[in-house]
Amino acid sequence: MTGKAKARKGAEAQGTLIIIGGHEDHSGDRVILKEVARLIPDGRLVLATVASHEPEGYLEKYQASFGELGVNDVTELYVEDRTEAADPEKLKALENVQAVFFSGGDQLRITSQIGDTPICDRVHEIFAAGGVIAGTSAGASAMSDTMLVRGQNASSFRVGDVRMAPGLALLPNVIIDQHFAERGRIGRLIGAVSHNPRVLGVGIDEDTAIVVRGDRFRVIGSGAVYLVDATGATHSNVAEADTDAALSIYDLRLHVLSAGDSFDLRSRRPEHLPDPKDG
Amino acid sequence: MTGKAKARKGAEAQGTLIIIGGHEDHSGDRVILKEVARLIPDGRLVLATVASHEPEGYLEKYQASFGELGVNDVTELYVEDRTEAADPEKLKALENVQAVFFSGGDQLRITSQIGDTPICDRVHEIFAAGGVIAGTSAGASAMSDTMLVRGQNASSFRVGDVRMAPGLALLPNVIIDQHFAERGRIGRLIGAVSHNPRVLGVGIDEDTAIVVRGDRFRVIGSGAVYLVDATGATHSNVAEADTDAALSIYDLRLHVLSAGDSFDLRSRRPEHLPDPKDG
Numbered sequence A, B: 001m002t003g004k005a006k007a008r009k010g011a012e013a014q015g016t017l018i019i020i021g022g023h024e025d026h027s028g029d030r031v032i033l034k035e036v037a038r039l040i041p042d043g044r045l046v047l048a049t050v051a052s053h054e055p056e057g058y059l060e061k062y063q064a065s066f067g068e069l070g071v072n073d074v075t076e077l078y079v080e081d082r083t084e085a086a087d088p089e090k091l092k093a094l095e096n097v098q099a100v101f102f103s104g105g106d107q108l109r110i111t112s113q114i115g116d117t118p119i120c121d122r123v124h125e126i127f128a129a130g131g132v133i134a135g136t137s138a139g140a141s142a143m144s145d146t147m148l149v150r151g152q153n154a155s156s157f158r159v160g161d162v163r164m165a166p167g168l169a170l171l172p173n174v175i176i177d178q179h180f181a182e183r184g185r186i187g188r189l190i191g192a193v194s195h196n197p198r199v200l201g202v203g204i205d206e207d208t209a210i211v212v213r214g215d216r217f218r219v220i221g222s223g224a225v226y227l228v229d230a231t232g233a234t235h236s237n238v239a240e241a242d243t244d245a246a247l248s249i250y251d252l253r254l255h256v257l258s259a260g261d262s263f264d265l266r267s268r269r270p271e272h273l274p275d276p277k278d279g
Helices: A003-008 A031-039 A060-065 A088-092 A107-114 A118-128 A185-195 B004-009 B031-039 B058-067 B088-090 B106-116 B120-129 B186-193
Strands: A016-020 A044-048 A075-076 A099-102 A131-136 A146-149 A164-167 A174-177 A200-204 A208-213 A216-221 A224-229 A249-258 A261-264 A268-273 B015-022 B045-046 B073-075 B100-102 B131-138 B144-148 B161-168 B176-177 B200-204 B208-213 B216-221 B224-229 B249-256 B261-264 B271-272
Touching: A016 A031, A016 A268, A031 A099, A031 A131, A031 A208, A031 A216, A060 A075, A060 A224, A088 A118, A099 A146, A107 A118, A107 A146, A107 A164, A118 A131, A146 A174, A146 A185, A164 A249, A174 A185, A185 A224, A185 A249, A185 B058, A185 B186, A185 B249, A200 A208, A208 A224, A208 A261, A208 B120, A249 A261, A249 B186, B004 B208, B015 B031, B015 B200, B031 B058, B031 B100, B031 B131, B031 B208, B058 B216, B073 B088, B088 B120, B100 B120, B106 B120, B106 B144, B106 B161, B120 B131, B144 B186, B176 B186, B186 B249, B200 B208, B208 B224, B216 B271, B249 B261
Parallel strands: A016 A131, A044 A075, A044 A099, A099 A131, A174 A200, B015 B131, B045 B073, B045 B100, B100 B131, B176 B200
Antiparallel strands: A016 A208, A146 A164, A200 A224, A208 A216, A216 A261, A224 A249, A249 B249, A261 A268, B015 B208, B144 B161, B200 B224, B208 B216, B216 B261, B224 B249, B261 B271
16 A cells, blocks of 8 residues: 555554654653653664754664663664665665654655655554654654645744645644744744644644544643644635735634643544542 | 722723834834824824833934834933932923833833832823823833733743733733744743633734724734633643643634734624725
Protein backbone atom coordinates (compact mmCIF):
# COMPACT_ATOMS: atom_id res chain seq x y z
CA MET A 1 0.00 0.00 0.00
CA THR A 2 1.34 3.47 -0.80
CA GLY A 3 1.74 6.33 1.66
CA LYS A 4 -1.24 8.04 0.06
CA ALA A 5 -3.47 5.05 0.69
CA LYS A 6 -2.23 4.79 4.27
CA ALA A 7 -3.05 8.45 4.84
CA ARG A 8 -6.70 7.73 4.21
CA LYS A 9 -6.57 5.03 6.85
CA GLY A 10 -5.68 7.52 9.62
CA ALA A 11 -8.72 6.70 11.75
CA GLU A 12 -7.92 3.00 11.77
CA ALA A 13 -4.30 3.51 12.77
CA GLN A 14 -3.18 1.41 15.71
CA GLY A 15 0.08 3.11 16.56
CA THR A 16 1.05 5.94 18.87
CA LEU A 17 2.17 9.42 17.85
CA ILE A 18 4.26 11.55 20.22
CA ILE A 19 4.23 15.11 18.93
CA ILE A 20 6.66 17.41 20.75
CA GLY A 21 6.82 21.22 20.61
CA GLY A 22 10.62 21.29 20.48
CA HIS A 23 13.33 21.63 23.13
CA GLU A 24 12.21 18.61 25.13
CA ASP A 25 14.16 18.37 28.37
CA HIS A 26 17.32 16.20 28.16
CA SER A 27 18.85 16.91 31.56
CA GLY A 28 16.13 17.31 34.21
CA ASP A 29 12.95 15.25 34.69
CA ARG A 30 12.95 14.27 31.00
CA VAL A 31 9.21 13.59 31.22
CA ILE A 32 8.78 13.43 27.45
CA LEU A 33 11.80 11.27 26.62
CA LYS A 34 10.82 8.93 29.46
CA GLU A 35 7.38 8.54 27.92
CA VAL A 36 8.89 7.83 24.49
CA ALA A 37 11.19 5.26 26.11
CA ARG A 38 8.31 3.69 28.01
CA LEU A 39 6.29 3.25 24.81
CA ILE A 40 9.08 1.75 22.69
CA PRO A 41 8.34 -1.98 22.66
CA ASP A 42 11.84 -3.37 22.15
CA GLY A 43 14.49 -0.90 23.25
CA ARG A 44 15.19 0.01 19.65
CA LEU A 45 14.72 3.45 18.10
CA VAL A 46 15.59 4.99 14.73
CA LEU A 47 16.41 8.69 14.94
CA ALA A 48 15.39 10.27 11.61
CA THR A 49 17.50 13.41 11.31
CA VAL A 50 16.35 14.16 7.78
CA ALA A 51 14.86 17.55 8.79
CA SER A 52 18.32 18.91 9.48
CA HIS A 53 20.92 20.20 7.07
CA GLU A 54 23.61 19.55 9.66
CA PRO A 55 22.58 16.61 11.84
CA GLU A 56 26.03 16.27 13.44
CA GLY A 57 25.74 15.62 17.16
CA TYR A 58 22.03 14.74 17.13
CA LEU A 59 22.61 10.98 17.28
CA GLU A 60 25.09 11.25 20.16
CA LYS A 61 22.73 13.51 22.11
CA TYR A 62 19.75 11.20 21.77
CA GLN A 63 21.85 8.07 22.31
CA ALA A 64 23.05 9.50 25.61
CA SER A 65 19.60 10.60 26.77
CA PHE A 66 17.76 7.45 25.71
CA GLY A 67 20.58 5.18 26.90
CA GLU A 68 20.02 6.37 30.45
CA LEU A 69 16.33 5.52 29.98
CA GLY A 70 16.93 1.95 28.85
CA VAL A 71 16.73 2.47 25.09
CA ASN A 72 20.16 1.19 24.14
CA ASP A 73 19.80 0.70 20.39
CA VAL A 74 19.42 4.16 18.83
CA THR A 75 20.52 4.35 15.19
CA GLU A 76 20.35 7.21 12.72
CA LEU A 77 18.47 7.55 9.46
CA TYR A 78 19.68 10.48 7.38
CA VAL A 79 19.24 11.06 3.68
CA GLU A 80 21.13 13.64 1.72
CA ASP A 81 18.68 13.71 -1.19
CA ARG A 82 15.78 11.84 -2.79
CA THR A 83 18.07 9.41 -4.63
CA GLU A 84 19.42 8.28 -1.27
CA ALA A 85 15.86 8.08 0.09
CA ALA A 86 15.04 5.54 -2.61
CA ASP A 87 18.20 3.47 -1.88
CA PRO A 88 17.26 -0.03 -0.58
CA GLU A 89 20.28 0.13 1.76
CA LYS A 90 18.68 3.10 3.56
CA LEU A 91 15.40 1.25 3.87
CA LYS A 92 17.19 -1.56 5.74
CA ALA A 93 17.65 0.85 8.67
CA LEU A 94 13.90 0.56 9.24
CA GLU A 95 13.73 -3.26 9.15
CA ASN A 96 12.32 -4.81 12.34
CA VAL A 97 11.93 -1.34 13.82
CA GLN A 98 8.91 -0.36 15.90
CA ALA A 99 9.82 3.23 16.80
CA VAL A 100 10.98 6.25 14.77
CA PHE A 101 11.82 9.70 16.16
CA PHE A 102 11.95 12.69 13.78
CA SER A 103 14.30 15.34 15.12
CA GLY A 104 14.11 19.07 14.38
CA GLY A 105 15.21 21.25 11.50
CA ASP A 106 12.99 22.15 8.57
CA GLN A 107 9.77 20.21 7.99
CA LEU A 108 10.06 20.89 4.25
CA ARG A 109 13.28 18.88 4.23
CA ILE A 110 11.42 15.91 5.72
CA THR A 111 8.62 15.97 3.18
CA SER A 112 10.63 16.98 0.13
CA GLN A 113 13.33 14.36 0.79
CA ILE A 114 11.29 11.33 1.89
CA GLY A 115 7.74 12.19 0.76
CA ASP A 116 6.32 9.37 -1.41
CA THR A 117 9.46 7.22 -1.06
CA PRO A 118 9.71 3.66 0.32
CA ILE A 119 11.05 5.17 3.56
CA CYS A 120 7.84 7.13 4.01
CA ASP A 121 5.75 4.06 3.22
CA ARG A 122 7.72 2.11 5.79
CA VAL A 123 7.10 4.78 8.47
CA HIS A 124 3.36 4.45 7.79
CA GLU A 125 3.66 0.66 8.00
CA ILE A 126 5.40 0.85 11.38
CA PHE A 127 2.66 3.17 12.62
CA ALA A 128 -0.18 1.03 11.26
CA ALA A 129 1.37 -2.04 12.88
CA GLY A 130 1.16 -0.45 16.32
CA GLY A 131 4.55 1.25 16.46
CA VAL A 132 5.59 4.62 17.85
CA ILE A 133 6.27 7.64 15.64
CA ALA A 134 7.62 10.63 17.55
CA GLY A 135 8.60 14.03 16.24
CA THR A 136 9.96 17.20 17.79
CA SER A 137 9.84 20.73 16.36
CA ALA A 138 9.95 20.28 12.54
CA GLY A 139 9.31 16.59 13.18
CA ALA A 140 6.10 17.60 14.97
CA SER A 141 4.89 19.94 12.23
CA ALA A 142 5.35 17.25 9.57
CA MET A 143 2.87 14.83 11.22
CA SER A 144 -0.32 16.29 9.73
CA ASP A 145 -2.01 16.02 6.32
CA THR A 146 -1.35 19.68 5.63
CA MET A 147 1.51 21.22 7.54
CA LEU A 148 2.68 24.71 8.36
CA VAL A 149 5.89 25.79 6.69
CA ARG A 150 8.13 28.25 8.46
CA GLY A 151 7.00 31.77 7.64
CA GLN A 152 7.11 35.35 8.76
CA ASN A 153 7.18 36.34 12.41
CA ALA A 154 6.10 39.88 11.62
CA SER A 155 4.82 42.38 14.16
CA SER A 156 1.31 41.42 13.12
CA PHE A 157 0.06 38.48 11.11
CA ARG A 158 -1.01 39.06 7.47
CA VAL A 159 -3.57 36.91 5.67
CA GLY A 160 -0.91 36.01 3.07
CA ASP A 161 1.73 35.05 5.66
CA VAL A 162 0.61 31.42 6.08
CA ARG A 163 2.59 28.94 4.03
CA MET A 164 1.30 25.40 4.05
CA ALA A 165 2.40 22.20 2.33
CA PRO A 166 1.41 18.53 2.27
CA GLY A 167 2.73 16.73 5.35
CA LEU A 168 3.41 13.09 6.26
CA ALA A 169 -0.32 12.54 6.87
CA LEU A 170 0.08 10.49 10.03
CA LEU A 171 -2.57 12.56 11.85
CA PRO A 172 -5.55 13.80 9.84
CA ASN A 173 -7.65 16.96 10.38
CA VAL A 174 -5.13 18.93 12.41
CA ILE A 175 -2.47 21.49 11.75
CA ILE A 176 0.42 21.59 14.20
CA ASP A 177 2.67 24.42 15.27
CA GLN A 178 5.57 24.12 17.71
CA HIS A 179 7.75 26.41 19.87
CA PHE A 180 4.36 28.02 20.41
CA ALA A 181 5.43 30.80 22.76
CA GLU A 182 7.58 32.28 19.98
CA ARG A 183 6.66 35.55 18.25
CA GLY A 184 3.52 35.60 16.15
CA ARG A 185 2.55 31.93 16.50
CA ILE A 186 -1.08 32.37 17.59
CA GLY A 187 -1.82 34.63 14.61
CA ARG A 188 -0.28 32.16 12.19
CA LEU A 189 -2.15 29.18 13.63
CA ILE A 190 -5.48 31.02 13.56
CA GLY A 191 -4.69 32.12 10.01
CA ALA A 192 -4.05 28.51 9.02
CA VAL A 193 -7.27 27.09 10.48
CA SER A 194 -9.28 29.97 9.03
CA HIS A 195 -8.44 28.55 5.58
CA ASN A 196 -10.50 25.47 6.38
CA PRO A 197 -12.01 24.85 9.83
CA ARG A 198 -11.91 21.13 9.08
CA VAL A 199 -8.44 21.28 10.59
CA LEU A 200 -8.02 21.83 14.30
CA GLY A 201 -5.12 24.12 15.18
CA VAL A 202 -2.70 22.53 17.66
CA GLY A 203 -0.01 24.83 19.05
CA ILE A 204 2.51 23.03 21.27
CA ASP A 205 4.89 24.77 23.68
CA GLU A 206 8.50 23.75 24.04
CA ASP A 207 9.14 20.75 26.36
CA THR A 208 5.50 19.76 25.89
CA ALA A 209 3.97 16.94 23.86
CA ILE A 210 0.73 15.29 22.89
CA VAL A 211 0.57 11.50 22.96
CA VAL A 212 -1.99 10.42 20.37
CA ARG A 213 -3.67 7.03 20.20
CA GLY A 214 -6.65 6.69 17.91
CA ASP A 215 -8.90 9.72 18.32
CA ARG A 216 -7.57 10.79 21.71
CA PHE A 217 -4.48 12.50 22.98
CA ARG A 218 -3.15 13.43 26.38
CA VAL A 219 -0.71 16.20 27.22
CA ILE A 220 2.65 15.63 28.90
CA GLY A 221 5.58 17.90 29.69
CA SER A 222 6.03 21.27 31.32
CA GLY A 223 4.15 23.66 29.02
CA ALA A 224 0.76 24.10 27.38
CA VAL A 225 -1.03 23.03 24.21
CA TYR A 226 -3.32 25.57 22.52
CA LEU A 227 -6.25 24.18 20.52
CA VAL A 228 -7.93 26.52 18.04
CA ASP A 229 -11.30 25.28 16.77
CA ALA A 230 -12.83 27.39 14.00
CA THR A 231 -15.84 25.12 13.39
CA GLY A 232 -18.22 27.67 14.89
CA ALA A 233 -16.61 30.72 13.27
CA THR A 234 -19.25 33.21 12.14
CA HIS A 235 -17.13 35.48 9.94
CA SER A 236 -13.72 35.39 8.30
CA ASN A 237 -12.00 37.64 5.78
CA VAL A 238 -9.42 35.09 4.64
CA ALA A 239 -10.92 34.59 1.19
CA GLU A 240 -11.66 38.23 0.40
CA ALA A 241 -8.84 40.18 2.01
CA ASP A 242 -5.62 41.28 0.33
CA THR A 243 -2.65 39.12 1.30
CA ASP A 244 -1.19 42.01 3.31
CA ALA A 245 -4.43 42.59 5.22
CA ALA A 246 -4.74 41.73 8.88
CA LEU A 247 -6.94 38.78 9.78
CA SER A 248 -10.56 39.07 10.88
CA ILE A 249 -12.35 36.00 12.24
CA TYR A 250 -15.07 35.74 14.88
CA ASP A 251 -16.17 33.06 17.35
CA LEU A 252 -13.23 30.72 17.53
CA ARG A 253 -13.18 28.25 20.37
CA LEU A 254 -9.88 28.04 22.23
CA HIS A 255 -8.71 25.48 24.79
CA VAL A 256 -5.44 25.59 26.69
CA LEU A 257 -4.34 22.16 27.92
CA SER A 258 -1.45 21.06 30.06
CA ALA A 259 -0.23 17.86 31.75
CA GLY A 260 -3.24 16.01 33.12
CA ASP A 261 -5.55 17.10 30.31
CA SER A 262 -6.70 14.95 27.43
CA PHE A 263 -8.64 15.68 24.26
CA ASP A 264 -11.01 13.83 21.97
CA LEU A 265 -10.15 14.72 18.38
CA ARG A 266 -13.49 13.46 17.06
CA SER A 267 -15.78 15.45 19.39
CA ARG A 268 -13.15 18.18 19.82
CA ARG A 269 -13.76 18.16 23.58
CA PRO A 270 -11.11 18.45 26.30
CA GLU A 271 -11.24 16.40 29.46
CA HIS A 272 -9.44 16.95 32.72
CA LEU A 273 -8.11 13.87 34.44
CA PRO A 274 -8.10 14.54 38.18
CA ASP A 275 -4.67 14.61 39.81
CA PRO A 276 -4.21 11.24 41.54
CA LYS A 277 -2.76 13.16 44.50
CA ASP A 278 -6.20 14.72 45.05
CA GLY A 279 -8.00 11.35 45.00
CA MET B 1 -14.99 63.87 42.55
CA THR B 2 -12.00 61.64 43.07
CA GLY B 3 -10.46 59.33 40.49
CA LYS B 4 -11.91 56.36 42.34
CA ALA B 5 -15.44 57.75 42.11
CA LYS B 6 -14.93 58.50 38.41
CA ALA B 7 -13.80 54.95 37.80
CA ARG B 8 -17.18 53.66 38.88
CA LYS B 9 -18.80 56.01 36.37
CA GLY B 10 -17.09 54.29 33.41
CA ALA B 11 -20.31 53.40 31.64
CA GLU B 12 -21.51 57.01 31.69
CA ALA B 13 -18.26 58.40 30.30
CA GLN B 14 -18.71 60.68 27.31
CA GLY B 15 -15.17 60.84 26.03
CA THR B 16 -13.15 58.81 23.55
CA LEU B 17 -10.32 56.43 24.31
CA ILE B 18 -7.75 55.58 21.65
CA ILE B 19 -5.80 52.54 22.82
CA ILE B 20 -2.78 51.74 20.66
CA GLY B 21 -0.69 48.55 20.64
CA GLY B 22 2.61 50.42 20.33
CA HIS B 23 4.80 51.44 17.35
CA GLU B 24 2.06 53.40 15.62
CA ASP B 25 3.22 54.50 12.19
CA HIS B 26 4.85 57.96 12.10
CA SER B 27 6.10 58.04 8.51
CA GLY B 28 3.67 56.24 6.17
CA ASP B 29 -0.13 56.39 6.14
CA ARG B 30 -0.20 57.32 9.84
CA VAL B 31 -3.77 56.01 10.09
CA ILE B 32 -3.77 56.04 13.87
CA LEU B 33 -2.19 59.45 14.44
CA LYS B 34 -4.55 60.89 11.80
CA GLU B 35 -7.52 59.52 13.75
CA VAL B 36 -6.18 61.01 17.00
CA ALA B 37 -5.71 64.34 15.21
CA ARG B 38 -9.20 64.18 13.72
CA LEU B 39 -10.77 63.62 17.13
CA ILE B 40 -8.89 66.39 18.97
CA PRO B 41 -11.41 69.21 19.22
CA ASP B 42 -9.09 72.23 19.37
CA GLY B 43 -5.67 71.41 17.88
CA ARG B 44 -4.21 71.09 21.35
CA LEU B 45 -2.69 67.92 22.83
CA VAL B 46 -0.76 67.14 26.01
CA LEU B 47 1.80 64.37 25.58
CA ALA B 48 2.10 62.59 28.94
CA THR B 49 5.55 60.96 28.90
CA VAL B 50 5.36 59.85 32.51
CA ALA B 51 5.71 56.15 31.56
CA SER B 52 9.26 56.70 30.44
CA HIS B 53 12.42 56.99 32.51
CA GLU B 54 14.08 58.84 29.64
CA PRO B 55 11.44 60.78 27.69
CA GLU B 56 14.02 62.79 25.72
CA GLY B 57 13.02 63.07 22.08
CA TYR B 58 9.41 61.93 22.54
CA LEU B 59 7.98 65.46 22.47
CA GLU B 60 9.89 66.43 19.32
CA LYS B 61 8.81 63.22 17.56
CA TYR B 62 5.11 63.70 18.33
CA GLN B 63 5.26 67.47 17.66
CA ALA B 64 6.64 66.74 14.18
CA SER B 65 4.11 63.99 13.40
CA PHE B 66 1.07 65.81 14.78
CA GLY B 67 2.19 69.16 13.36
CA GLU B 68 1.89 67.74 9.85
CA LEU B 69 -1.64 66.60 10.78
CA GLY B 70 -2.82 70.03 11.96
CA VAL B 71 -2.28 69.58 15.69
CA ASN B 72 0.11 72.45 16.29
CA ASP B 73 -0.01 72.80 20.05
CA VAL B 74 1.63 69.69 21.52
CA THR B 75 3.09 70.17 25.00
CA GLU B 76 4.68 67.69 27.39
CA LEU B 77 3.62 66.55 30.83
CA TYR B 78 6.38 64.71 32.65
CA VAL B 79 6.75 64.09 36.36
CA GLU B 80 9.91 62.89 38.00
CA ASP B 81 8.17 61.64 41.17
CA ARG B 82 4.94 61.84 43.16
CA THR B 83 5.88 65.13 44.79
CA GLU B 84 6.07 66.70 41.35
CA ALA B 85 2.77 65.03 40.42
CA ALA B 86 1.10 66.88 43.28
CA ASP B 87 2.64 70.22 42.28
CA PRO B 88 -0.08 72.73 41.23
CA GLU B 89 2.29 74.04 38.54
CA LYS B 90 2.25 70.62 36.83
CA LEU B 91 -1.54 70.57 36.95
CA LYS B 92 -1.64 73.84 35.01
CA ALA B 93 -0.38 71.91 31.97
CA LEU B 94 -3.81 70.25 31.82
CA GLU B 95 -5.88 73.45 32.05
CA ASN B 96 -8.23 73.98 29.11
CA VAL B 97 -6.98 70.76 27.57
CA GLN B 98 -9.31 68.30 25.81
CA ALA B 99 -6.81 65.66 24.68
CA VAL B 100 -4.05 63.72 26.46
CA PHE B 101 -1.73 61.13 24.86
CA PHE B 102 0.16 58.71 27.11
CA SER B 103 3.37 57.56 25.39
CA GLY B 104 5.19 54.28 26.03
CA GLY B 105 7.56 53.05 28.70
CA ASP B 106 6.45 51.24 31.83
CA GLN B 107 2.80 51.27 32.87
CA LEU B 108 3.84 50.95 36.52
CA ARG B 109 5.56 54.31 36.22
CA ILE B 110 2.28 55.87 35.06
CA THR B 111 0.22 54.48 37.91
CA SER B 112 2.81 54.71 40.68
CA GLN B 113 3.71 58.33 39.80
CA ILE B 114 0.30 59.86 39.03
CA GLY B 115 -2.17 57.37 40.56
CA ASP B 116 -4.56 59.11 42.96
CA THR B 117 -3.00 62.55 42.33
CA PRO B 118 -4.75 65.69 41.06
CA ILE B 119 -3.22 64.98 37.62
CA CYS B 120 -5.02 61.65 37.48
CA ASP B 121 -8.28 63.26 38.61
CA ARG B 122 -7.88 65.90 35.89
CA VAL B 123 -7.37 63.19 33.22
CA HIS B 124 -10.65 61.60 34.33
CA GLU B 125 -12.36 65.01 34.21
CA ILE B 126 -11.16 65.63 30.66
CA PHE B 127 -12.47 62.21 29.64
CA ALA B 128 -15.82 62.66 31.41
CA ALA B 129 -16.24 66.04 29.73
CA GLY B 130 -16.02 64.46 26.28
CA GLY B 131 -12.28 64.73 25.69
CA VAL B 132 -9.84 62.29 24.09
CA ILE B 133 -7.47 60.10 26.09
CA ALA B 134 -5.02 58.18 23.93
CA GLY B 135 -2.29 55.78 25.00
CA THR B 136 0.28 53.68 23.20
CA SER B 137 2.14 50.63 24.53
CA ALA B 138 2.46 51.18 28.31
CA GLY B 139 -0.03 54.02 27.87
CA ALA B 140 -2.48 51.46 26.45
CA SER B 141 -1.99 48.92 29.22
CA ALA B 142 -2.66 51.54 31.90
CA MET B 143 -6.20 52.31 30.64
CA SER B 144 -8.01 49.48 32.43
CA ASP B 145 -9.19 48.97 36.03
CA THR B 146 -6.69 46.17 36.51
CA MET B 147 -3.68 46.25 34.22
CA LEU B 148 -1.00 43.81 33.16
CA VAL B 149 2.48 44.58 34.41
CA ARG B 150 5.44 43.56 32.31
CA GLY B 151 6.37 39.99 33.14
CA GLN B 152 8.14 36.93 31.92
CA ASN B 153 8.28 36.00 28.25
CA ALA B 154 9.25 32.43 29.04
CA SER B 155 9.12 29.55 26.60
CA SER B 156 5.77 28.64 28.06
CA PHE B 157 3.43 30.56 30.30
CA ARG B 158 3.23 29.64 34.02
CA VAL B 159 0.18 30.24 36.18
CA GLY B 160 2.27 32.45 38.46
CA ASP B 161 3.74 34.53 35.63
CA VAL B 162 0.91 37.07 35.45
CA ARG B 163 1.58 40.27 37.33
CA MET B 164 -1.32 42.65 37.58
CA ALA B 165 -1.82 46.01 39.26
CA PRO B 166 -4.53 48.65 39.56
CA GLY B 167 -4.66 50.78 36.40
CA LEU B 168 -6.03 54.23 35.54
CA ALA B 169 -9.57 52.78 35.41
CA LEU B 170 -10.64 54.67 32.30
CA LEU B 171 -12.07 51.49 30.71
CA PRO B 172 -13.77 48.97 33.02
CA ASN B 173 -14.00 45.18 32.63
CA VAL B 174 -11.09 44.69 30.23
CA ILE B 175 -7.42 43.87 30.50
CA ILE B 176 -5.21 45.16 27.73
CA ASP B 177 -1.96 43.84 26.31
CA GLN B 178 0.06 45.49 23.56
CA HIS B 179 2.84 44.56 21.08
CA PHE B 180 0.71 41.45 20.89
CA ALA B 181 2.78 39.51 18.35
CA GLU B 182 5.68 39.42 20.82
CA ARG B 183 6.75 36.20 22.54
CA GLY B 184 4.34 34.64 25.00
CA ARG B 185 1.61 37.28 24.87
CA ILE B 186 -1.39 35.02 24.20
CA GLY B 187 -0.52 32.80 27.17
CA ARG B 188 -0.18 35.78 29.46
CA LEU B 189 -3.46 37.36 28.35
CA ILE B 190 -5.36 34.08 28.75
CA GLY B 191 -3.71 33.65 32.14
CA ALA B 192 -4.89 37.11 33.18
CA VAL B 193 -8.53 36.65 32.14
CA SER B 194 -8.61 33.20 33.74
CA HIS B 195 -8.21 34.96 37.10
CA ASN B 196 -11.62 36.54 36.64
CA PRO B 197 -13.63 36.19 33.42
CA ARG B 198 -15.37 39.47 34.28
CA VAL B 199 -12.51 41.06 32.36
CA LEU B 200 -12.31 40.68 28.60
CA GLY B 201 -8.77 40.15 27.31
CA VAL B 202 -7.81 42.67 24.62
CA GLY B 203 -4.49 42.01 22.84
CA ILE B 204 -3.52 44.77 20.42
CA ASP B 205 -0.89 44.39 17.69
CA GLU B 206 1.63 47.12 16.94
CA ASP B 207 0.38 49.95 14.68
CA THR B 208 -3.17 48.97 15.59
CA ALA B 209 -5.68 50.67 17.88
CA ILE B 210 -9.16 50.49 19.27
CA VAL B 211 -11.23 53.67 19.35
CA VAL B 212 -13.67 53.38 22.26
CA ARG B 213 -16.81 55.46 22.74
CA GLY B 214 -19.25 54.29 25.37
CA ASP B 215 -19.69 50.54 25.13
CA ARG B 216 -18.39 50.19 21.57
CA PHE B 217 -15.03 50.26 19.89
CA ARG B 218 -13.82 50.03 16.35
CA VAL B 219 -10.43 48.84 15.11
CA ILE B 220 -8.05 51.00 13.07
CA GLY B 221 -4.49 50.51 11.87
CA SER B 222 -2.59 47.76 10.09
CA GLY B 223 -2.72 44.83 12.53
CA ALA B 224 -5.19 42.78 14.52
CA VAL B 225 -6.89 42.89 17.90
CA TYR B 226 -7.35 39.59 19.76
CA LEU B 227 -10.31 39.36 22.14
CA VAL B 228 -10.27 36.57 24.72
CA ASP B 229 -13.63 35.97 26.43
CA ALA B 230 -13.54 33.46 29.29
CA THR B 231 -17.20 33.90 30.30
CA GLY B 232 -18.10 30.44 29.03
CA ALA B 233 -14.99 28.70 30.33
CA THR B 234 -15.84 25.26 31.69
CA HIS B 235 -12.60 24.46 33.54
CA SER B 236 -9.55 26.32 34.79
CA ASN B 237 -6.64 25.34 37.00
CA VAL B 238 -5.62 28.87 37.93
CA ALA B 239 -6.75 28.66 41.55
CA GLU B 240 -5.43 25.18 42.29
CA ALA B 241 -2.22 24.87 40.30
CA ASP B 242 1.27 25.62 41.56
CA THR B 243 2.61 28.94 40.34
CA ASP B 244 5.09 27.14 38.07
CA ALA B 245 2.39 24.93 36.53
CA ALA B 246 1.26 25.40 32.96
CA LEU B 247 -2.22 26.79 32.41
CA SER B 248 -5.28 24.67 31.72
CA ILE B 249 -8.54 26.36 30.69
CA TYR B 250 -11.30 25.11 28.40
CA ASP B 251 -13.90 26.79 26.18
CA LEU B 252 -12.58 30.28 25.73
CA ARG B 253 -14.14 32.35 22.97
CA LEU B 254 -11.66 34.14 20.75
CA HIS B 255 -12.26 36.85 18.14
CA VAL B 256 -9.64 38.37 15.87
CA LEU B 257 -10.60 41.83 14.64
CA SER B 258 -8.93 44.18 12.20
CA ALA B 259 -9.72 47.50 10.50
CA GLY B 260 -13.40 47.52 9.55
CA ASP B 261 -14.47 45.52 12.58
CA SER B 262 -16.22 46.86 15.63
CA PHE B 263 -17.12 45.35 18.99
CA ASP B 264 -19.82 45.82 21.62
CA LEU B 265 -18.22 45.60 25.05
CA ARG B 266 -21.56 45.06 26.78
CA SER B 267 -22.77 42.09 24.69
CA ARG B 268 -19.18 41.05 23.85
CA ARG B 269 -20.14 40.63 20.19
CA PRO B 270 -18.06 41.66 17.17
CA GLU B 271 -19.58 43.26 14.11
CA HIS B 272 -18.16 43.59 10.65
CA LEU B 273 -18.80 46.85 8.88
CA PRO B 274 -18.88 46.14 5.13
CA ASP B 275 -16.14 47.77 3.08
CA PRO B 276 -17.69 50.85 1.40
CA LYS B 277 -15.83 49.81 -1.78
CA ASP B 278 -18.06 46.71 -1.96
CA GLY B 279 -21.28 48.73 -1.61
